[in-house]
Amino acid sequence: MNFFIAKNLDWTPYLVDELKDTVETENIQKVKGLPLVKVEGSVENIQVGLSLCALPEAQEIEAGSIGEQADAIVSQVQDHIGNDDGINLQVFSLSEKFCVITSGRAEILRDKVHKKLKRSQYIVKRNYDPDSLAQVQAMILPNREVHLSILESEKAKASYKGVISPFAGGFTTIKDDKDAPSRAFKKIIEAQKVMNCFMQPGETVVDLGACPGGWSYVALNRGCKVIAIDRSEVREDLLYDDQLEFYKTDAFQFKTNEPIDWAISDIICMPERILELVETWVVTKLCRRFVFTIKFQGQDHYSILNEFKEKVDSLNDYEVILRQLNVNKNEVTLMGYLR
Ligand SMILES: C[S@@+](CC[C@H](N)C(=O)[O-])C[C@H]1O[C@@H](n2cnc3c(N)ncnc32)[C@H](O)[C@@H]1O
Incomplete structure (x- = not known):
């Protein structure tokens, strides 16, 4: 059983x-x-x-x-x-x-x-x-x-x-951090624990949909170099950190030819658009590790998870986990790392 x-x-x-x-x-x-x-x-x-x-x-x-x-x-x-x-x-x-x-x-x-x-x-x-x-x-x-x-x-x-x-x-609870720009920082911490794979000093992290900056804050605290992208600016103090580059632009248009360590996304968008991120960053192996939240509108759209599962089956070089985290509300997290 x-x-x-x-x-x-x-x-x-x-x-x-x-x-x-x-x-x-x-x-x-x-x-x-x-x-x-x-x-x-x-x-x-x-x-x-x-x-x-x-x-x-x-x-x-x-x-x-x-x-x-x-x-x-x-x-x-x-x-x-x-x-x-x-x-x-x-x-x-x-x-x-x-x-x-x-x-x-x-x-x-x-x-x-x-x-x-x-x-x-x-x-x-x-x-x-x-x-x-x-x-x-x-x-x-x-x-x-x-x-x-x-x-x-x-x-x-x-x-x-x-x-x-x-x-x-x-079940877990992630401790509060009053200095974090948002409570969303807990998601990227829990995701790393679930994967048993953690950001390391010197790694490059592309944070898509970064504002106000909770995930970037976690990556900076781990000693990573962060490329943060959002249509709105991240919290001002993060902009002064010389390990953070900020681009005020559409995250789906952002491209780089340089392989990076982490692609992470907490973008508010239709789940289908996260499949685009999988194509851009994971299918191409542009990133070694990724964490993407999939956000649902209401309760009617969970069957889209089947499309993610099909996609996951074809990602042979990555260990992938699709999981509702404790800190996820009406969302599920797709995460993985190169084997
Ligand atoms: C839930 S918030 C991210 C919170 C962030 N992870 C944190 O820890 O503070 C979602 C963000 O996605 C951004 N967003 C939505 N569509 C976007 C797009 N097409 N390009 C860039 N950012 C986008 C919104 O502006 C918003 O700041």
């Missing part, structure tokens, strides 16, 4: 509709009262835009004491992965009201599992790295049954990078 977590109950019907485009309808089941959808059969290498995170190939662990459940989890881990694989361990409860919770029962269970794994010579890592770590996720439902997804590192890397998350249950 596979589980997909939606951001909240309101998003669940749209997630079900999206899944129907990829999976047989009879294999999809909404879990009543939770932002959760069950899917039977294989979901390897699929992209799901309206889900925060998936628990692929999950098995059920019956309700019981925390100690019994911890023993059952550790025994399953021992059956599935060797202790030479480092582990990323995520334990969370899912509730109707609060969605993902990592405190209370989840925290105690995680603690017990962690200690028992350590005793069995497993290394539980703090960081997330789907390229080298096994992914162990335990989701506690309100009736206390646990659903456990164990992916050894090769499998996580080869088949599920597009749907697993660095955050337990896909």
